[in-house]
Amino acid sequence: MSLSKLHKPAAFQRPDGYTWDTPPAAFSEWTERPMAAEADDQNTISIYGVIGEDFWTGEGFTAKRMAGALRSIGAKAVTVNVNSPGGDMFEGLAIYNLLREHKAEVTVKVMGIAASAASIIAMAGDKVLMGTGSMLMIHNAWGMVIGNRHDFADAADVFKTFDSSMASIYAERTDIKVDNILSMLDGPTRSSDGTYMTAAEAIEKGFADDTFEPDDSAAQASATVPADLIARRRTEAALAKAGMGRKERFDTLNSLSGPRDATRPAARDAGELTVAQQAAIVAGLTNLGQSASTFIRP
Template structure:
């Protein structure tokens, strides 16, 4: 999603509003988005929250970054058991003097707080916990997302007893675990090969054979 559409599959707030206003009654919004502009996402989020009918959000592929923010606008949010949701910190590009970079950092802090608002309203999780999840760039499958309150139902509702503790994926945690494993691997001591007894004795017959070969070669 973006403020301006550069490609055929870009969804801008204006395009979304035109289609949304053409409907009436209850609606279902399908999301399969890797994210995009956080301001555009905020506009779409507000449109859905202001919509008079009931809004059902269905995540059938991925709702990542700004896409996950839009998903929080649903009165009911459902997710495919094979879909993924990801939340992380906002990012931007900045250049200039120190004061310019400081302004960019302050802006990102405020944007993060606004994003946390959407997650907090939907999930009921603490702002601190949500902030830590964003810092770690957290990926969730449907069961983890439901357990944490990001969604309400799982499409098909396959198994309510699936353990959710292992279904969140933090890029930072995985990277740290991988580096730790590599470091441990590098510290493994390779056992020295067993020393073999050296036999310096040569049988007389073998020695004579070698001497004869050398003599014949010289001749």
């Protein structure tokens, strides 16, 4: 596949009052996977967090970061390692376009999970490779809009158009008909669940080309991630499963662990909860989320 033939999606206006979130199931899946190790190759770009602004680690992975990395690499072949639950669909589409316009070969390696906006980014690869045990997840555009009925109506139109554009991107790579892709975006319940694919399923359907074996550094990478950040992510995933929105989750965890240390954007002060305390919260909230799910869904 030639880079010049990749689908060029239309530009979209971000709705007023729009805020993004990651699907709870994808977020939970991501938190349970080891963080992939940074590559030594200067022509490799790593996307190992949420797409867009990240409350916990600062900027998250944005189109601005991708543009800077590609400028530094120049017109050379590039490898993009992905382990992300997704995030801001507008940032994801902008990153896809940056990779689509890159002048040399793009290889995407799914290290853990490429969900939501991250799966769109993966489609920009000339080659898409899936690591052992990795997953790909696609779903309808998802987010929240605050405003009056006109704002909601406008947002619904944008989301519908965005879904059609995503379906065209997936259909072009897979040769699956757009209508069938739209059904995959709906998922089995026409909710935000979407469709999850194992490496074998993604390859069979044409979303990916082949598998690869991650090196030993990827298996050991979780040891380099601060334990408190891992626990906080898992706690946040449990809150998301219980139905709590992204901003509310941040405020809740922030109130439990104390204010952000202004000198360290990705860390917290010494007064935060211990890993054991946060693990106990995860267990409790997971049970709460399961109970809520049983109550809400017939």
